[in-house]
Amino acid sequence: MSILTLFIIIPVLTIIGILFSKNHMQVKWVSVIGMSLQLISALALIFLYLAERRAGNMAEILFVQDNLWYESLNIHFYIGVDGVSVAMIGLTALVVFAGIFASWDIVDLPREFFTSLILLASGVFGFFISLDLFTMFLFYELAVIPMYLLIGIWGSGPRHYSAMKLTLMLMGGSAFILLGLLGIYFNSAPSGGPLTFDLIKISKEHIPIAAQNFLFPFLFVGFGVLGAMFPFHTWSPDGHASAPTAVSMLHAGVLMKLGGYGCYRVAVFLLPEGAHYWGWLFLILATIGVIYGAFGAIWQKDLKYINAYSSVSHCALVLFAILMFNQTAINGAIMQMISHGIMTALFFALIGMIYGRTHTRYINEMGGLMKVMPFLAVAYVIAGLASLGLPGFSGFVAEMTIFVGSFQHPDTFHRVCTIIAASSIVVTAVYVLRVVGVLLLGKIKNEAFETLPDAKWHDRMSVVALIAGITIIGSAPLWLSDMINGGLGPIVQKLLAAAPAIMP
Amino acid sequence: MLIMRHELLLVAIAVILLIVEIFLPNERKRLIIIPSLLLMAGVTIIGFLPGTTGELFGGMYRNTQLTILLKNILNIGVLIIFVQSVDWLKKDENKEKISEFYILMLSTLIGMNYMISSGDFLMFYLGLELATIPIAALAAWERYKEKSAEAGVKLIFTSALSSGILLYGLSMIYGTTGTLYFTDVAPLINGAPLQVLAFIFFFAGMAFKISLVPFHLWTADVYEGAPVNVTSFLSVISKAAAVFIFTIILYTVFAKIAVLWSQVLYVITILTITLGNLFALRQQNLKRFLAFSSIAQAGFILLGIIGQSQIGMTTVIYFALVYIFSNLAAFGVVGIIANRTGKENIDDYDGLYRTNPNLSLVMMLALFSLAGIPPLAGFFGKFFLFAAAAKQGYYILVLIALINTIVSLYYYLLVIKAMLLNNSDRPIAHFKSDGFTRLGLLMCVFGIVVVGFISAIYEMVLNLSFGLF
Numbered sequence: 021m022s023i024l025t026l027f028i029i030i031p032v033l034t035i036i037g038i039l040f041s042k043n044h045m046q047v048k049w050v051s052v053i054g055m056s057l058q059l060i061s062a063l064a065l066i067f068l069y070l071a072e073r074r075a076g077n078m079a080e081i082l083f084v085q086d087n088l089w090y091e092s093l094n095i096h097f098y099i100g101v102d103g104v105s106v107a108m109i110g111l112t113a114l115v116v117f118a119g120i121f122a123s124w125d126i127v128d129l130p131r132e133f134f135t136s137l138i139l140l141a142s143g144v145f146g147f148f149i150s151l152d153l154f155t156m157f158l159f160y161e162l163a164v165i166p167m168y169l170l171i172g173i174w175g176s177g178p179r180h181y182s183a184m185k186l187t188l189m190l191m192g193g194s195a196f197i198l199l200g201l202l203g204i205y206f207n208s209a210p211s212g213g214p215l216t217f218d219l220i221k222i223s224k225e226h227i228p229i230a231a232q233n234f235l236f237p238f239l240f241v242g243f244g245v246l247g248a249m250f251p252f253h254t255w256s257p258d259g260h261a262s263a264p265t266a267v268s269m270l271h272a273g274v275l276m277k278l279g280g281y282g283c284y285r286v287a288v289f290l291l292p293e294g295a296h297y298w299g300w301l302f303l304i305l306a307t308i309g310v311i312y313g314a315f316g317a318i319w320q321k322d323l324k325y326i327n328a329y330s331s332v333s334h335c336a337l338v339l340f341a342i343l344m345f346n347q348t349a350i351n352g353a354i355m356q357m358i359s360h361g362i363m364t365a366l367f368f369a370l371i372g373m374i375y376g377r378t379h380t381r382y383i384n385e386m387g388g389l390m391k392v393m394p395f396l397a398v399a400y401v402i403a404g405l406a407s408l409g410l411p412g413f414s415g416f417v418a419e420m421t422i423f424v425g426s427f428q429h430p431d432t433f434h435r436v437c438t439i440i441a442a443s444s445i446v447v448t449a450v451y452v453l454r455v456v457g458v459l460l461l462g463k464i465k466n467e468a469f470e471t472l473p474d475a476k477w478h479d480r481m482s483v484v485a486l487i488a489g490i491t492i493i494g495s496a497p498l499w500l501s502d503m504i505n506g507g508l509g510p511i512v513q514k515l516l517a518a519a520p521a522i523m524p
Numbered sequence: 525m526l527i528m529r530h531e532l533l534l535v536a537i538a539v540i541l542l543i544v545e546i547f548l549p550n551e552r553k554r555l556i557i558i559p560s561l562l563l564m565a566g567v568t569i570i571g572f573l574p575g576t577t578g579e580l581f582g583g584m585y586r587n588t589q590l591t592i593l594l595k596n597i598l599n600i601g602v603l604i605i606f607v608q609s610v611d612w613l614k615k616d617e618n619k620e621k622i623s624e625f626y627i628l629m630l631s632t633l634i635g636m637n638y639m640i641s642s643g644d645f646l647m648f649y650l651g652l653e654l655a656t657i658p659i660a661a662l663a664a665w666e667r668y669k670e671k672s673a674e675a676g677v678k679l680i681f682t683s684a685l686s687s688g689i690l691l692y693g694l695s696m697i698y699g700t701t702g703t704l705y706f707t708d709v710a711p712l713i714n715g716a717p718l719q720v721l722a723f724i725f726f727f728a729g730m731a732f733k734i735s736l737v738p739f740h741l742w743t744a745d746v747y748e749g750a751p752v753n754v755t756s757f758l759s760v761i762s763k764a765a766a767v768f769i770f771t772i773i774l775y776t777v778f779a780k781i782a783v784l785w786s787q788v789l790y791v792i793t794i795l796t797i798t799l800g801n802l803f804a805l806r807q808q809n810l811k812r813f814l815a816f817s818s819i820a821q822a823g824f825i826l827l828g829i830i831g832q833s834q835i836g837m838t839t840v841i842y843f844a845l846v847y848i849f850s851n852l853a854a855f856g857v858v859g860i861i862a863n864r865t866g867k868e869n870i871d872d873y874d875g876l877y878r879t880n881p882n883l884s885l886v887m888m889l890a891l892f893s894l895a896g897i898p899p900l901a902g903f904f905g906k907f908f909l910f911a912a913a914a915k916q917g918y919y920i921l922v923l924i925a926l927i928n929t930i931v932s933l934y935y936y937l938l939v940i941k942a943m944l945l946n947n948s949d950r951p952i953a954h955f956k957s958d959g960f961t962r963l964g965l966l967m968c969v970f971g972i973v974v975v976g977f978i979s980a981i982y983e984m985v986l987n988l989s990f991g992l993f
Contacts, residue, residue, distance in 0.1 A: 188930055
């Protein structure tokens, strides 16, 4: 039994614990205990992984467990991790841990809320550890569907509309993914032998180019919907704005990363020729997304919408970097996923806490919060600075790597795209600083706000955990970067091998 | 005689119930409920014991491991319906008709069993008729209610029409081949124009029974007018049985013109799924809603049939099994609520979760399973159907079907939205459902949650589907 099984077992046990707990407080504490265990096992996994690598274990995938499930279709329960998935698991555990503390004030149906939240988390964990396309897809849908209930029941604003829109768009994406996966499955053994869903085995095969070109758009768009790829991002601002705090955190912090990870791990990894064939089109879309999201954020006055659009921009940058097809850029993409995941979770946590006190999210109605709630305000400034890429925080490391990697691309088209995308950093600075100025500094606009309390202990737990993540990665990024690099070898090789076949 | 075990046992309990009925005084008719359930449960269990296979009446009746499996699936479904309908049968106005309900249901089931086991078009036709006529009587259960009477009449007229069409087709088959035995007909099918015409008539007749578009028009009215438990029987058991024999005949008798019928199925599949979904979007009455959703689900089954070969047969059976559990759970909830409160509209379910959380959860699981959300059984069923069609290279068809699953997810979510998200000033008050309803729903939930994880079920169906060819 591999240590990875824990990431499925702990959530299941937690859910059972929640179902048997008697009251409100018990539900919360069971969730806290479960998700703390999850965080501890994630940290343990990181240490174990690094130790294995240091000991010289250079296997492509570590901690493998492989159980046959559907024999005739060759479906396995096959789990294992490389550097990239370890990093994603660490991110998920951290954000879920913070999310539980951020939803301490849920009063309506707490049992159902925490059950759905942890169900969602288990879907995400399962997705990151799966190496079998079937189980991967199963966990993917498992992660998406609780969102409907979470936003619909505990959300605010036009929650019914947002929940339905989000669910239908994401499930529409998953319909595309399913078609792509079936296509890969039936082309998974071009040289004979049994068909397989095994990701690693398929990556060693060479899927016929015609099939790759047909399937790639389905998979990339399917995962891209969840990765908020322009023009399929429209569910994201509405969904984030209507969702309760913890759900926004999980959603922007983790769930959207499923999209980027899927594009990287399934679409580009398994269909490298298809990726080269279609890359230009999606690169244009990603570049538009980067710029569009940044400008969208400038326009907004609602704190959640600002961060939702900023997420669109940052997530588009992930897809942008993946489509550059070189090691540095893809490394940057993974770093960006981690960095943005923690940072945006911090943003949404803070917004939720501020909203819980002021009962408004419009920046024009607030001001001078720095005097009233210094802890939250300082944390917000930290998140903002990380978001605009100040050195010392994770955002800088990620974006720097992405743009250095992208600019290595020799041809003009990619360089122009890089320059356009890089200009988004300036726009990001504008909206971040504007919010900080209006929201936190200046005069207190509403007298009622003068007596508002600062963060409580559970708020602090959540915020401190996330800030720790940002600063650790920002000040000591090398171990993370090396860990990710260790996992990138196979995909880069495949992309290089595919390039001459397509490029003139 | 052991070869006909399933049918004979069912005949036996039908006769026993008929005799007991005579000796029961009017005020004690309810006593018959428990023995009927026990007998049916017994028959279901006996059905799973290893049985003998073989042929009777010179090959008119064939029993193979596959048909035994199919009959067992139907038995389970009928048993669940029996358990679910106890609460409704106990009502005062139904008191005198309790044994009628059981006997009519059982005789339909006997008809279905003969139909599945048929090795000859004549036996097939006899079974089909026996499976249809008693159910029409059941549809007209509340004969003084206009809608129920209408349902009965509509059902009998449409089945008469479809049987006529079907028989016409069969007569053409006889005319061109000179025999009615499946094994003798199969090699003589050569795609001659008259045979194609015969196939079209046969197909149309079956399409009525499975309610495929454009032969679906009777479905919604009949489903709405009939009592809920009869509706669930019609939409689940009848449909499954018809699909089973339809698939068997397509794969064995018409195997030689597979190119032709897969083209026909291709078009009908798209029409059925799409129109069923589009109509379901507009429904307010839950019975009509489930009627149209079941039309769409039938379209998904065709996806498996089009997959041909052993895989196709397997996915069809597997999906039917999953569909039985999911749909019966949904109908079970609709039934108990209609029974206790008389409410059948989606609006009425507003805020149901706050008053009746358990029923809402069952309904949610059922609808998610019908929509194909993992890790519920419906997901596995749908996935295998899509895989079967994709295996034959029908990627466009799979894409259309996949897009349709999103449409279906939308309307299933509408019901879930009503139950969990909406608040209502006058929600359905809390009520305690009786033990039988709970047992029935529990069986369904067990099926929905567990079947997907046990790969052995799929493998077993797959192995038995070998026997077909």
